[in-house]
Amino acid sequence: MIIVADNLRITMPAIGRAVERMDPAPIRQMACACREAGARAIDINSGPLSRHPEEKMTFLVRTVQAACDLPLILDTSSPEAMATGLATCSQKATINGVSLAPEKLARILPLARQNDCDIIAYLLRPDGHVPADAAGRMEAAVALFRKCQQAGISPRRLIIDPVVAPLAWQDGNRQNMAVLEVIRTLPDLLGFPVRTIAGLSNLTTGAPDADTRRRYQKAFLPMLAAAGVTMILMNALDPAILRVAEACQNITDGTIFTWQ
Amino acid sequence: MIIVADNLRITMPAIGRAVERMDPAPIRQMACACREAGARAIDINSGPLSRHPEEKMTFLVRTVQAACDLPLILDTSSPEAMATGLATCSQKATINGVSLAPEKLARILPLARQNDCDIIAYLLRPDGHVPADAAGRMEAAVALFRKCQQAGISPRRLIIDPVVAPLAWQDGNRQNMAVLEVIRTLPDLLGFPVRTIAGLSNLTTGAPDADTRRRYQKAFLPMLAAAGVTMILMNALDPAILRVAEACQNITDGTIFTWQ
Numbered sequence: 001m002i003i004v005a006d007n008l009r010i011t012m013p014a015i016g017r018a019v020e021r022m023d024p025a026p027i028r029q030m031a032c033a034c035r036e037a038g039a040r041a042i043d044i045n046s047g048p049l050s051r052h053p054e055e056k057m058t059f060l061v062r063t064v065q066a067a068c069d070l071p072l073i074l075d076t077s078s079p080e081a082m083a084t085g086l087a088t089c090s091q092k093a094t095i096n097g098v099s100l101a102p103e104k105l106a107r108i109l110p111l112a113r114q115n116d117c118d119i120i121a122y123l124l125r126p127d128g129h130v131p132a133d134a135a136g137r138m139e140a141a142v143a144l145f146r147k148c149q150q151a152g153i154s155p156r157r158l159i160i161d162p163v164v165a166p167l168a169w170q171d172g173n174r175q176n177m178a179v180l181e182v183i184r185t186l187p188d189l190l191g192f193p194v195r196t197i198a199g200l201s202n203l204t205t206g207a208p209d210a211d212t213r214r215r216y217q218k219a220f221l222p223m224l225a226a227a228g229v230t231m232i233l234m235n236a237l238d239p240a241i242l243r244v245a246e247a248c249q250n251i252t253d254g255t256i257f258t259w260q
Numbered sequence: 261m262i263i264v265a266d267n268l269r270i271t272m273p274a275i276g277r278a279v280e281r282m283d284p285a286p287i288r289q290m291a292c293a294c295r296e297a298g299a300r301a302i303d304i305n306s307g308p309l310s311r312h313p314e315e316k317m318t319f320l321v322r323t324v325q326a327a328c329d330l331p332l333i334l335d336t337s338s339p340e341a342m343a344t345g346l347a348t349c350s351q352k353a354t355i356n357g358v359s360l361a362p363e364k365l366a367r368i369l370p371l372a373r374q375n376d377c378d379i380i381a382y383l384l385r386p387d388g389h390v391p392a393d394a395a396g397r398m399e400a401a402v403a404l405f406r407k408c409q410q411a412g413i414s415p416r417r418l419i420i421d422p423v424v425a426p427l428a429w430q431d432g433n434r435q436n437m438a439v440l441e442v443i444r445t446l447p448d449l450l451g452f453p454v455r456t457i458a459g460l461s462n463l464t465t466g467a468p469d470a471d472t473r474r475r476y477q478k479a480f481l482p483m484l485a486a487a488g489v490t491m492i493l494m495n496a497l498d499p500a501i502l503r504v505a506e507a508c509q510n511i512t513d514g515t516i517f518t519w520q
Contacts, residue, residue: 167510167517174514180486208519219507222479223486226440247479250427254434257427259468 001225001249002041004073005034005236006201008064010047010056019046019056027060028067035068038246039236042068043096044085045075053081061088073120079107086115094118097161100126100143109151120159120197121148123182130163132171134178137162138189141182145190159195159231160186166205167216176203176220183227195230200241218244225252261485261509262301264333265294265496266461268324270307270316279306279316287320288327295328298506299496303356304345305335313341321348333380339367346375354378357421360386360403369411380419380457381408383442390423392431394438397422398449401442405450419455419491420446426465427476436463436480443487455490460501478504485512 007030010016018026034042044064046057053076064072074085075096086093097120098108112119121144123137124130131137145155162182165175183196200217207213217234218241224232225248234241250257267290270276278286294302304324306317317336324332334345335356346353357380358368372379381404383397384390391397401422405415422442425435443456460477467473477494478501484492485508494501510517 168519170516173511173517176511177486177514212519215503215507216511218478219482219485219504219511222482223508223511225479226437226483226486243475244479247475248483251433251436251476251479251483254437256430257433259428259472 001229001245001252002231003039003236003242003245004041004043004197004231004233005037005039005070006043006045006199006233007034007236008042008060009045010060011045016047019059022059024059024063024066027063031064031067031070034236035070037236037239038242039070041071041073041094041231043073043075043233046078046081046085047076053078054084057081057085058088061085061093065090079111082108082111086111086117092117094120094159096120097122098144099124099128100140100147101128102126105147105151109147109153112148112157113151113153116157118157118159119148119153120161123160123162130165130175133174134181134185137178137182138185141186141189155190155194156192159197161197161199162186164198164200164202164220167203168206180223180227183224183229187228196228197231197233198224198229200224200232200234214238214240217241221245222248222251225249228252261489261505261512262491263299263496263502263505264301264303264457264491264493265297265299265330266303266305266459266493267294267496268302268320269305270320271305276307279319282319284319284323284326287323291324291327291330294496295330297496297499298502299330301331301333301354301491303333303335303493306338306341306345307336313338314344317341317345318348321345321353325350339371342368342371346371346377352377354380354419356380357382358404359384359388360400360407361388362386365407365411369407369413372408372417373411373413376417378417378419379408379413380421383420383422390425390435393434394441394445397438397442398445401446401449415450415454416452419457421457421459422446424458424460424462424480427463428466440483440487443484443489447488456488457491457493458484458489460484460492460494474498474500477501481505482508482511485509488512 044060072093073096074093098104099122123140148155162179165172186194204213304320332353333356334353358364359382383400422439425432446454464473
């Protein structure tokens with residue numbers, strides 16, 4: 001289970017301010033802290049509606065690359081910012097992400113093929129909504145698999161995100177049980193050891209306080225780990241959750257166990 | 261997920277002393293504390309090799325029954341103590357337990373039939389060893405299912421214990437991944453919603469300290485919950501683990517989620 005830091009989001013006030021001022025220090029600091037805490041990749045989220053997304057992405061990529069050697073995941077809904085970001089990366093980055101939305105397929109898939117890079121694919125319906133159940137997610141996975149093949153992208157480039165639902169949604173816990181089922185069964189369904197990613201922070205959207213948020217994330221993370229998720233997108237700077245992640249890894253990774 | 265307290269073990273010094281002296285106070289206190297903490301059943305373990313097992317079991321059952329109304333699980337390898345304990349219970353108790361060991365089948369199964377009570381069945385080989393993998397456990401489950409039928413016991417009386425392995429065993433983590441798989445697939449294999457139980461304390465046998473023990477139990481408990489385990493046999497007096505159990509319940513139980 002690979003920990004991917006979700007801390008570098010332009011919507012975080014400190015990061016947003018740093019990007020506005022083109023001040024690399026807070027970003028460098030954040031990237032280094034995530035790496036030291038145990039993150040093995042970092043998601044650079046330049047925000048959904050920001051102005052000058054290309055410049056911002058370039059600045060973020062350059063700053064993080066200068067600070068540490070963590071693999072980068074570029075997270076933007078702007079195809080232009082994505083293309084610029086990919087071109088700026090010195091090592092191969094991962095695209096985050098594509099879905100069955102026609103404009104995503106048309107503009108993001110070609111970038112994955114041109115750059116021959118990994119791509120995160122969300123199990124959403126073409127209209128952008130979350131499928132009602134596990135079967136709906138499986139259907140989306142098969143459709144995305146085919147779209148990749150048609151676009152000349154090896155399905156082994158796919159990293160599937162089954163979309164963790166906020167628990168507070170009306171059917172949030174049922175949705176998340178479906179997420180676990182999908183992670184468990186996707187490799188059989190698609191016929192190869194397809195990689196998966198899950199965004200842990202989504203789970204606790206709307207939680208009343210940090211303690212409650214942490215409590216539910218600590219309970220759901222082991223469920224994801226046991227289901228066999230490949231990557232967890234999470235707050236890499238919460239030591240309590242990191243300790244749970246380490247214990248999960250030690251229980252599930254199939255190597256000889258040692259107390260630690 | 262039902263929390264079953266494993267705190268009432270004669271091998272715990274305070275409980276062992278109380279039983280030797282026939283002093284009900286510490287036992288009463290322990291039973292009440294478990295109930296208040298959220299346990300919904302209590303396992304009475306009169307020890308594997310104790311002298312006068314029948315008297316001890318009778319004393320324990322009477323004392324706990326006088327203190328609280330928790331359902332009882334009688335945990336003894338002595339068929340005589342089991343028979344006496346069952347006869348002493350005013351409400352129907354659960355037998356813990358049977359396995360494919362011939363002497364167990366011969367002496368414990370008839371007690372389950374006579375008392376028309378639930379019975380915990382361990383997925384062990386007839387020689388008492390833990391099966392090497394999930395397939396070995398499934399085989400044991402099917403064999404136990406048949407033995408029950410042959411003995412005139414409804415398989416719906418079965419509560420299957422797939423035997424959590426100490427992590428520190430050479431293949432401990434692989435074994436525990438098999439445990440999760442078995443819990444998940446048993447209802448399909450046996451064709452009815454068979455109940456399961458898992459002993460969480462076994463996981464951390466030999467842990468170097470309480471913090472490490474707690475850390476691994478907190479990581480494995482959600483894995484068991486997501487696999488659909490019916491009952492967890494655990495230390496009901498550890499608030500940190502109980503809080504994880506509550507969060508798991510709230511995530512997995514299929515009712516409308518509310519923050520708590």
